Amino acid sequence: AQKVTQAQTEISVVEKEDVTLDCVYETRDTTYYLFWYKQPPSGELVFLIRRNSFDEQNEISGRYSWNFQKSTSSFNFTITASQVVDSAVYFCALSRGNTGNQFYFGTGTSLTVIP
Amino acid sequence: SAVISQKPSRDICQRGTSLTIQCQVDSQVTMMFWYRQQPGQSLTLIATANQGSEATYESGFVIDKFPISRPNLTFSTLTVSNMSPEDSSIYLCSGTKREGPQETQYFGPGTRLLVL
Numbered sequence: 001a002q003k004v005t006q007a008q009t010e011i012s013v014v015e016k017e018d019v020t021l022d023c024v025y026e027t028r029d030t031t032y033y034l035f036w037y038k039q040p041p042s043g044e045l046v047f048l049i050r051r052n053s054f055d056e057q058n059e060i061s062g063r064y065s066w067n068f069q070k071s072t073s074s075f076n077f078t079i080t081a082s083q084v085v086d087s088a089v090y091f092c093a094l095s096r097g098n099t100g101n102q103f104y105f106g107t108g109t110s111l112t113v114i115p
Numbered sequence: 116s117a118v119i120s121q122k123p124s125r126d127i128c129q130r131g132t133s134l135t136i137q138c139q140v141d142s143q144v145t146m147m148f149w150y151r152q153q154p155g156q157s158l159t160l161i162a163t164a165n166q167g168s169e170a171t172y173e174s175g176f177v178i179d180k181f182p183i184s185r186p187n188l189t190f191s192t193l194t195v196s197n198m199s200p201e202d203s204s205i206y207l208c209s210g211t212k213r214e215g216p217q218e219t220q221y222f223g224p225g226t227r228l229l230v231l
Binding site for chain 2: 043103
């Protein structure tokens with residue numbers, strides 16, 4: 001069975017602090033994809049990153065970085081020097097194989113960046 | 116990315132009525148889906164919208180309550196039938212787009228539904 005766990009329900013940080021959002025997944029598939037989405041107060045889900053199960057290389061995009069570790073089944077997301085605009089709910093998701101159709105979402109982490 | 120639009124963006128409805136939500140995607144999207152996000156919750160897949168045939172529903176969702184149509188590649192509708200306050204949610208349309216060897220799922224802005 002597939003499952004995504006985001007243990008942190010809510011996080012508050014002061015602007016300019018770094019923050020890491022945790023994501024742990026479960027799957028028996030050998031091929032799978034991991035995603036992070038941002039949902040600002042407006043409600044729209046914004047795609048941030050996709051990582052496939054064969055690529056454990058960490059990725060950095062501006063202030064965002066992702067740490068994928070198959071050994072611990074984790075795909076953590078770090079925001080460096082957080083800004084108020086980063087305040088949103090962040091969802092980690094898992095999809096099976098290469099079809100991209102069956103998505104399993106975590107329960108989300110609500111991040112509040114305090115000015 | 117993919118361009119996905121939905122309408123209405125929000126609505127307030129009376130119990131017992133039905134609401135149809137429309138979703139328009141750009142031509143590069145392959146598969147289309149409908150999700151529900153109840154207040155403060157994560158996303159739950161309702162169904163896969165199949166072009167020209169009946170949608171594929173997930174456990175707990177039935178066609179009589181959530182009829183879905185997809186008459187062509189780029190358009191789909193979801194109807195929430197005989198609404199009750201428990202149907203108050205955000206309903207999201209999504210589509211997958213192939214980018215190289217991989218697919219990514221993009222989401223519309225959502226329809227916020229409040230049932231009184």
